[in-house]
Amino acid sequence: MLHANRLRIALLSALAFAGCGEAPMxxxxxxxxxxxxxxxxxxxxxxxxxxxxxxxxxxxxxxxPDGGAPAMPDLSASDLASGIKIGGMARVTAGMxxxxxGPTTMDNILAVMACGTQVMxxxxxxxxxxxxxxxxxxxxxxxxxxxxxxxxxxSVCGGKPDGGAPDMGGVLPNDQAGxxxxxxxxxxxxxxxxxxxxxxxxxxIGSCMGNxxxxxxxxxxxxxxxxxxxxxxxxxxxxxxxxxLHPYSTFNYFNQTTHWSVVPRAKIQPADALVHNAxxxxxxxxxxxxxxxxxxxxxYECKGCSWGCVHxxxxxxxxxxxxxxxxx
Numbered sequence: 210m211l212h213a214n215r216l217r218i219a220l221l222s223a224l225a226f227a228g229c230g231e232a233p234m235x236x237x238x239x240x241x242x243x244x245x246x247x248x249x250x251x252x253x254x255x256x257x258x259x260x261x262x263x264x265x266x267x268x269x270x271x272x273x274p275d276g277g278a279p280a281m282p283d284l285s286a287s288d289l290a291s292g293i294k295i296g297g298m299a300r301v302t303a304g305m306x307x308x309x310x311g312p313t314t315m316d317n318i319l320a321v322m323a324c325g326t327q328v329m330x331x332x333x334x335x336x337x338x339x340x341x342x343x344x345x346x347x348x349x350x351x352x353x354x355x356x357x358x359x360x361x362x363x364s365v366c367g368g369k370p371d372g373g374a375p376d377m378g379g380v381l382p383n384d385q386a387g388x389x390x391x392x393x394x395x396x397x398x399x400x401x402x403x404x405x406x407x408x409x410x411x412x413x414i415g416s417c418m419g420n421x422x423x424x425x426x427x428x429x430x431x432x433x434x435x436x437x438x439x440x441x442x443x444x445x446x447x448x449x450x451x452x453x454l455h456p457y458s459t460f461n462y463f464n465q466t467t468h469w470s471v472v473p474r475a476k477i478q479p480a481d482a483l484v485h486n487a488x489x490x491x492x493x494x495x496x497x498x499x500x501x502x503x504x505x506x507x508x509y510e511c512k513g514c515s516w517g518c519v520h521x522x523x524x525x526x527x528x529x530x531x532x533x534x535x536x537x
Contacts, residue, residue, distance in 0.1 A: 292356065292357030292359065292360045293330055293334075293339060293352065293355060293356070293357050294330065294357070295330050295331065295332060295333070296329075296330065296331075297329075297330050297357060297358065298327055298328070298329055298330070298357075298358040299327070299328050299329075299330050299339070299341065299355045299356060299357055299358060300325060300326065300327055300328075300355065300356055300357075300358060300361040301322045301323065301324055301325060301326040301328070301350075301354060301355060302324060302354050302355065302356055302361075302365050302366075303324060303353075303354035303454065303456070304323075304324050304444075304445050304446045304448060304454050304456050305321050305322070305323060305324070305445045305446065305456065306321070306322045306324075306326070306350055306351070306354045306355075307320075307321055307322075307350070308320045308321070308322055308341070308343055308346055308348040308349070308350050309348050309349050309350070310348050310349070311349055312333070312335045312336050312337075312338035312340075312349040313336070313338075316349065319346045319348045320343060320344070320346050320348070322343055322350070323366075323446065324365065324366035324446060324448070325361075325363065325366045326343065327358070328341040328342060328343045328350070328355070329341060329342040331347060333349070333352075334352055335349070337351065337352045337353065338350065338351055338352060339352050339355055341355075364449070364452070365448075365452050366446075366448065366452075384537075385478065385479040385480035385537065386479075388441050388442060388443075388480040388495070388534070388537075389441075389479060389480055389495070389497055389509070391440065391441045391443070391450060392437065392441040392495050392497075392509040392520075393509075393520070394407055394408075394409055394411075394450060395407045395432060395437055395440075395441075395450075395509065395511070395518045396509070396518055396519060396520045397411060397414055397517065397518065398414045398415065398430055398431050398432065398511075398517060398518045399414055399415035399416050399417045399426065399428060399430070399431035399514075399517050399518070400417045400421070400424075400426075400431060400432070400433060400511050400512065400513050400514050400516065400517050400518065401415060401417065401426050401428075401430070401431025401432055401433060401436070401511075402417075402421040402422055402424055402426070402433050403433060403436070403455050404426075404431060404432055404433065404436050404453050404455050405432040405433070405435075405436025405437060405439055405440045405453060405454055405455050406429075406430050406431070406432065406436075406440065406450060406451055406452060406453035406454070407430050407431070407432065407440075407450055407451070407518075408430055408450070408451055409450065409451075413428055413429065413430050414428070414430065414431070414517075415427055415428025415429070415430050415431045416428060417431065417513075417514035417517070418514055419514055420513075420514065421433075421513065421514065424514050429453070430451075430453075431511075431517070431518070432511045432518055433455070433511050434459065434491075434492050434493045434494065434510055434511050434512070435455070435457055435458050435459050435461075435462060435491075435493055436454075436455045436511065437495065437509065437510065437511045437518060438462070438482050438493055438494075438495050439454065439455065439456055439457050440454065441480075441495055441509070442468070442469075442480075442482075442534045444456070444457075444467075444468040444469075444534065445467070445468060458491070459484055459485070459486045459490075459491030459492060459493050460486050460491065462482065462484040462486070462491075462493055462532060463484050463485065463486035463491060463530060464486065466532075468534060468535050469482075469532045469533060469534050469535060470532065470533055470535070471530055471531065471532055472531050472532065472533045473531065474502045474503065474529075474531045475502065476531070477496055477502045477531050478496075478533070478537075479496065479497055479498060480495065480496070480497075480534070480537060481495075481496045481531055481532065481533045481534075481537075482494065482495050482496065482531070482532050482533075482534075483496060483508070483525050483529040483530070483531055483532075484529060484530050484532055485525075485526075485528045485529045485530070487528065492510075493510075494508040494509065494510035494523075494525075495508060495509045495510070496508055496531075497509060497520075499522075502531075503524075503525075504524060505522045505523065505524050506522060506523070506524075506525075507520070507521070507522050508520075508521065508522070508523060510523075
């Protein structure tokens with residue numbers, strides 16, 4: 210067992226900077242039969258709905274944004290905050306945004322503000338954070354997820370400016386089929402570390418190059434492994450699939466039970482997730498079907514720059530927990 214653990218540590222160290230779902234190394238005299246990274250690197254993204262068995266190279270460093278990825282991912286924090294002024298009003302664009310007693314993610318949380326919440330700006334910016342007043346609280350919120358009142362677009366929170374119905378994904382799926390249907394739309398989109406959004410028409414799939422987090426992305430749409438599950442599960446709040454949000458990382462999913470709970474692998478059902486996290490990195494997928502949860506099963510996952518978001522078969526080690534979204 211000690212030898213096996215050392216071998217596993219060595220393999221993980223060699224893959225420490227592989228993107229979430231980068232294809233596994235094929236080891237001399239064995240390996241798990243997975244394709245190498247170059248095998249499909251040049252294939253059109255929409256052709257990557259394929260069967261691949263892999264259990265190595267999926268980990269990506271944790272992303273723990275303070276409220277989720279920006280609603281407009283191609284803009285920098287300074288761009289998003291450019292219209293905010295002291296004494297003016299601002300709106301929250303993240304699904305849920307923490308209000309803290311200091312301008313860092315290490316400071317205490319005073320309150321949690323929902324998307325669209327209006328706040329008064331009383332100070333800042335400091336390190337990209339604004340000092341704002343919300344209800345009886347005065348604290349600090351990340352400028353990545355605030356916009357000036359005049360620039361606020363209600364559609365980023367799942368509604369339409371004209372009051373019409375939200376886009377697909379703007380309601381909470383109460384059944385397994387609804388969740389899986391949302392994931393189907395992501396197949397073929399690019400891997401986008403720290404993000405989670407796609408279109409319903411399969412257009413503007415984007416592209417990713419390199420090994421994340423040292424990777425580059427072109428385009429406004431795409432997702433990483435936890436961004437995919439969060440969007441398909443529609444947590445913490447319903448939002449259109451076109452709205453870019455990344456509220457939780459694999460660390461959250463593996464170690465917490467905010468909007469989900471751990472279930473035995475033997476009890477897994479469609480739309481559950483499998484998640485792994487260790488040593489500051491992790492991976493997760495959304496389970497679709499499979500008679501033997503300890504064998505090869507069909508899943509949806511965003512695997513890495515070389516693969517993008519795919520629908521494939523694969524196996525999972527005992528390191529993966531099975532989790533189920535609340536309400537299912």
